[in-house]
Amino acid sequence: MKIALLPAADIHWREDGDPDGTPVVFANSLGTDFRLWDKVIDLLPETGFRLIRFDKRGHGLSSCPSGPFSMDDLAMDAENLLDHLQIGSCIFVGLSxxxxxxxxxxxxxxxxxxxxxxxxxGSKMGEAAMWQDRISQIRAGGIESLADAILDRWFSADFRQTAECLAWRHMLVRTPVEGYIGCCQAIAGTDLTDSTSGLGLPVLGIGGSEDLASPPAMVRATADLVTGSRYVEISGAGHLPCVEKPDVFAGHLMTFLKEDLHV
Structure with missing residues (x-):
């Protein structure tokens, strides 16, 4: 296990693939750790790409500084990790x-x-009042009190019937409460519409047809903020298509890397 001792947090990270390859950095969703990407990593080439994953603060094996967190805090952790790993440029893959x-x-x-x-x-995910309601419910009853409702938003009905879904439930409820709440606060206070509209880089949006947390229309609208972006939708997958449909997800990622970024 690798821990980067960064200025504001100790970040747990992992590296796979080719140490001399193009860096591709993966950032996971609320309530998960970097194992979110296991199936996709296993499907990517062993050469040509340096594959970096990390647990954001308050998740997995990373530390949980006292909150509340801001999106600036989370982005700074990522910047500091890239500095720590001496990564001057990279491709960034982020979910939720x-x-x-x-x-x-x-x-x-x-x-x-x-x-x-x-x-x-999305460039903006939900309203502040909705996130505050979730925070209040978690403070009253823990993440367990909302776990089933969260899984309904995360996964398709078919996947929720599988034994694997239980493992994701365990991961969710074992997330440190203050880490989960801190990231809820960061999302609640964030609207990136203006700044994302000004981006000038290749962008691929990926939605899941069964996603109730960030519906496909939200993902498409966010990708459309960037001129020249592309959007694809994975049928039969919910909020975590890299878990439910890893082969399809990896295929779209490789197409983007080769055809849009020429790496």
Whole structure:
């Protein structure tokens, strides 16, 4: 296991693939750790790409600084990790809050982010009042009290009947409460519409047809903010298509890397 001792948080990270390849950095969703990407990583080439994953603050094995968090805090953690790993430029793949981190990072450091995959995310995700309601429910009853409702938004009905879905439930409810709430606060306070509209880099939007957390129309509208972007929709998948349809997700990612970024 690898821990980067960064200025504001200790970030757990992992590297796979080719250490001399093009860096591709993956950022996961609220309530998950970097194992979110396991199936996709296994499907990517062993050469040509340096594949970096990390647990954002308050998740997985990363530390949980006292909150509330802002999206600037989360983007700064990502910047500091890239500095720590001496990555001057990379392709960034973000899902849900990970996609928001990617959008802000690309705005703050346009020379560093060469391409951006926005999976199941938005420039603005929900209203502040909705997130405050969720925070209040979690403070009263823990993440367990909302777990089944969250899984309904995460996964298609068919996937929710599988044994694997139970493992994702366990991951969700074991997320540190203050880490989960801190990231809810970051999302609640974020609207990236203006800054994302000003991006000038290749962007691929990926939606899931069964996603109730970030509906396909939201993902498409976010991708459409960037001139020249593309959008694809994965049929039969919910909020985490890299889990439900990893082969389809990996195929879209490789097409983007080869045809849009020429790597």
């Amino acid at each position: 809050i990970g996609g928001m981190i990617g959008q802000l990072l690309a705005h703050r450091q346009p020379d560093r982010i060469k391409g951006l995959v926005l999976s199941n995310t």
